[in-house]
Amino acid sequence: MATRDTTDSPRHRIVEAAVELLENGGPEAVSTRAVAAAAGMQPPAIYRLFGDKEGLLEAVAEHGYAQFLETKRAQLDPDPQDAVEELRHGWDLVVEFGISRPELFAVMNRATGRGADMAHRAGLEILHGRVRRLAAGGWLRVDEELAAQIIQATGRGAVTTWHSTPSDRRDPALLTALREAMVTAITRTEPTVPATENGPAAAARALRAALPDDADVLSAAEQHLLREWLTRLTASGSP
Structure with missing residues (x-):
C-alpha cells in the first residue's frame, strides 16, 4: 500500500511521534500537545493534517498496518513446500507482533478509517492465500471462510490472554498450545490430495x-x- 508521506514529511514526523508516545505511555499519553512537542511542531499542525486526535490515531493504525504488512511480505514464501508449517509461521508472526507491540496492536484493531481498512484487507488477502493453499493441498477439514475466522480468533485471543495474565504467570507454552489447537481444528492429519500431485x-x-x-x-x-x-x-x- 502506497504511503501518503515521506520519512521526513511533517505528517510522518507526527505519526512517528504519536506511535512512540503510544507505545511508551499508552493512549492517554497521545495528546495533541504532547505529540506536537515530540514532533517539534505546533498543535495546529495536527488539526490541519489529521482533523483531530481520532484522525491522528487512525493514521497511527494505518502506519502500524503498513509496518506489519512489510514484515509479512518480507517473510512470505511464494512457493511454500509445507502449507501447514506456513500456517504456523503466519500465526506466530501475528501473535508476536501483538505481544511485542500491544498498544499499537490495540489501536490497529479499533481502527475504522479507509487507510487502515485497506491495509487490513491486504493482510486478509495474505491470510486467505494461506488458507487457499491448505484447501488446494487437501489439508482443510473445515470451510475456507471458517478456517480464516478460526485463525484470526485464536490469534487475537492469544494476544488478549497474554496481556491480561500477570507477567509472572505468563507461559509461552500457552501460545504453542493455542496455535496447535488452531491447527488441529482446521487441518487434517493427512491431506486428501497426494502431496506429489498439484493442480x-x-x-x-x-x-x-x-x-x-x-x-x-x-x-x-x-x-x-x-x-x-x-x-x-x-x-x-x-x-
Whole structure:
C-alpha cells in the first residue's frame, strides 16, 4: 500500500511521534500537545493534517498496518513446500507482533478509517492465500471462510490472554498450545490430495473418490453432473 508521506514529511514526523508516545505511555499519553512537542511542531499542525486526535490515531493504525504488512511480505514464501508449517509461521508472526507491540496492536484493531481498512484487507488477502493453499493441498477439514475466522480468533485471543495474565504467570507454552489447537481444528492429519500431485486434477480425483453414492444434498441428476465434471478435471491432469 502506497504511503501518503515521506520519512521526513511533517505528517510522518507526527505519526512517528504519536506511535512512540503510544507505545511508551499508552493512549492517554497521545495528546495533541504532547505529540506536537515530540514532533517539534505546533498543535495546529495536527488539526490541519489529521482533523483531530481520532484522525491522528487512525493514521497511527494505518502506519502500524503498513509496518506489519512489510514484515509479512518480507517473510512470505511464494512457493511454500509445507502449507501447514506456513500456517504456523503466519500465526506466530501475528501473535508476536501483538505481544511485542500491544498498544499499537490495540489501536490497529479499533481502527475504522479507509487507510487502515485497506491495509487490513491486504493482510486478509495474505491470510486467505494461506488458507487457499491448505484447501488446494487437501489439508482443510473445515470451510475456507471458517478456517480464516478460526485463525484470526485464536490469534487475537492469544494476544488478549497474554496481556491480561500477570507477567509472572505468563507461559509461552500457552501460545504453542493455542496455535496447535488452531491447527488441529482446521487441518487434517493427512491431506486428501497426494502431496506429489498439484493442480485441480488431483483435487478432483480426491473429491470424486470421497463422494458417497447416495448423497442426500444432491439430486441424482446433480450427482451425475458433478461426477462428469470431476471426471473431466481428473482427465485434464493425465499425461
